[in-house]
Amino acid sequence: MNIRSTEAAWTTLLVIAKEPVPGRVKTRLTPPYTPREAATLAEAALTDTLHTMLRVPARRRILVLDGTPGPWLPTGFTVVPQASGGLDERIAAAFALCDDGPALLVGMDTPQLTPVSLTAVGCGEHDAWFGPAVDGGFWALGFADPARAVALVRGVPMSTDSTGAIQRRRLTEAGLSVADLPLLRDVDCEADAVSVAACCPPGSRFASALAGFAEPAR
Structure with a gap:
């Protein structure tokens, strides 16, 4: 059920x-x-993310996937393959799939x-949205005009x-007014997984999966 906002x-x-x-x-x-x-x-983590996005008001939802959908995919998403190239190219290509309007x-x-x-x-009050990550990257990026993504994302060095x-x-x-989203931690290493699981909302599949593992060998 979508949030009423x-x-x-x-x-x-x-x-x-x-x-x-x-x-x-x-x-x-x-x-x-x-x-x-x-x-x-x-x-x-992917399943939690997809179900969260289903609860955010939107006209269209797209999963840009490297691979094949599985039983973890809920209804409500159009699935398209990722473009080739580096992550900057793949992100820019993803925005090219968008309709006019905030993405x-x-x-x-x-x-x-x-x-x-x-x-x-x-989402109607800014030119862009940016979600910073603890590791120095970003977890979210948005544009009021998705067509601007190509020029503003291509060439950005990723994973640094x-x-x-x-x-x-x-x-x-580029003169865009930017709204900053909350600072979040990506799950990359074990310490990230433990930290993120501790702040997941109730019912998190990620936190449950981590809790179900035996203590990893050292």
Whole structure:
């Protein structure tokens, strides 16, 4: 059920993700977790994220997927394959799928995300939205005009501790008014997983999956 909000709905919500296949996802969790456990955590994080996005008012929801959908995919999403190239190219291509109107993209690594985080920022009041990550990257990026993403995302170096700063600077230097979303921690390593699970909302699949694992071997 979608949240009833006085804020205007997003036109398009995007989730960019990788199919949770052992050995292909969350490889920085192994060790201490096994590849299968890491994939279980990835699937739980992705599922939590998708269900959260279903509760955010929007006209259209797209899963931009590297891989094949599985039983973890709820109804309500159009699934499209990721473009080729680096992450900057894939993000820019994802925004090219959007209809006219405010669009927001999130990843699959922040299962602690809540619908309130995405409905309280006023999606009709800014030119761009930026969700900073603790590791220096970003977990969310949005544009009032998605067509601007190509010029403002392509060429940003990804997966560095300055990625977020560079991306946000691109937005402000282009003259966009930027709304900052909450600072969140991505799940990359074991410490991240433990920290994120502790602040997940009740009913979190991610927190339950982590709690069900035996203490990892050291």
